[in-house]
Amino acid sequence: MFEIDLRSREPIYEQLVEKIKELIINNVLKPDEQLPAVRVLASELTINPNTIQKAYRELEHRGYIYSIPGKGNFVKPAGLENNAARLIDLSKELKRTVSEMRYLGMTDQEIFALIQTSLSQDRR
Amino acid sequence: MFEIDLRSREPIYEQLVEKIKELIINNVLKPDEQLPAVRVLASELTINPNTIQKAYRELEHRGYIYSIPGKGNFVKPAGLENNAARLIDLSKELKRTVSEMRYLGMTDQEIFALIQTSLSQDRR
DNA sequence: TAAGTGTATTAATAATGATAGTACAGCTAG
DNA sequence: CTAGCTGTACTATCATTATTAATACACTTA
Structure with a gap:
């Protein structure tokens, strides 16, 4: 498993x-x-x-x-409790990731497309 | 420093x-x-x-x-050499991050806005 | 030459991940 | 109730690794 x-x-x-x-x-x-x-x-x-x-x-x-x-x-079923701190961390992480992608030569359009894919799939 | x-x-x-x-x-x-x-x-x-x-x-x-x-x-000045593997890792990481944000209750709109901020700032 | 730089090496210490073995308590099916 | 499953706790030990310490050597530059 x-x-x-x-x-x-x-x-x-x-x-x-x-x-x-x-x-x-x-x-x-x-x-x-x-x-x-x-x-x-x-x-x-x-x-x-x-x-x-x-x-x-x-x-x-x-x-x-x-x-x-x-x-x-x-x-544990997802609750909406103590997520603020975690979301702040995730936001920072996301920005770091995007920054590095751009640094490595990825265009905004490419990053944008990748994110849209990520958002549209796994929809619950 | x-x-x-x-x-x-x-x-x-x-x-x-x-x-x-x-x-x-x-x-x-x-x-x-x-x-x-x-x-x-x-x-x-x-x-x-x-x-x-x-x-x-x-x-x-x-x-x-x-x-x-x-x-x-x-x-070292940024080159466009061995970035493929790293970019694949970053893509996976980005998808993980987005998935968890949605799991924690963040809406697609909110995530979208956050990313746009990240893309528009730090522009070189 | 002298002082600053990176680099290499060896040894010792501290922290931590992982294993092993044992024990105890709660739950549930027979 | 008993047997066998479950989670949990505890101690001891081993292996790995991060970190420190102390040198030493080679290259660069003023």
């Missing part, structure tokens, strides 16, 4: 967080859907259960999942 | 790379302009010269600066 690069300099648990976040954002993992059990996923990926747990706790801390002890970890 | 967060989980040399890259992309550091000497910057920031050197070598490897032994490190 998830693909991990053990040789990457990026920590395994960080890779997991990003992958799962991606699946949640793109609605592949539906709200309240149960995530794989810590031990199960650890076994599948051949990594330590503690590493999975660390990723799940991080995802919970960032507001993407919630856990019920004894039952499992579940996808 | 540069601000570093010693308490960050992000390595100092990585922070330096990002900051300096930022200044180069935004044309604050001009092409062929000399960067601070390794020992000078290390002294200013109260960190080890080796850490500065590591950042400079990384920037050189990424194509943002060049060095002349005995003279110094200098900003």
Whole structure:
């Protein structure tokens, strides 16, 4: 279900967080859907259960999942709560990305087209 | 000249790379302009010269600066060479960012406006 | 020549990611 | 109720890496 690069300099648990976040954002993992059990996923990926747990706790801390002890970890339905700070960060990131694209020779038109594609697809 | 967060989980040399890259992309550091000497910057920031050197070598490897032994490190004028791979990465990053913004409740109009601002400013 | 520059090398330390093993508590199906 | 699943907590250990420290050498320029 998830693909991990053990040789990457990026920590395994960080890779997991990003992958799962991606699946949640793109609605592949539906709200309240149960995530794989810590031990199960650890076994599948051949990594330590503690590493999975660390990723799940991080995802919970960032507001993407919630856990019920004894039952499992579940996808948290998107709320409109503490998004202000995150949106500010994302805005900065977006501006950085666009700046670098222009620096590398991409024209405004090309960037514009790329963004429109991004906006029109994945529509929910 | 540069601000570093010693308490960050992000390595100092990585922070330096990002900051300096930022200044180069935004044309604050001009092409062929000399960067601070390794020992000078290390002294200013109260960190080890080796850490500065590591950042400079990384920037050189990424194509943002060049060095002349005995003279110094200098900003590399933007070429249109090996940008294809980097642009693909940036495109993916941009799509990820936009996806998450929409997930967090930002409307397409709002995202659109933000991007236009980003495109219209910093024009060279 | 002297002082500044980049570069290379080795060693030691500190922080952190990852593993291993164990234990405990809640939930649920039989 | 019991068995087996679930999450969670804890300790210890290992490996990797970031960082510092201390030198040393070669090139450039005044």
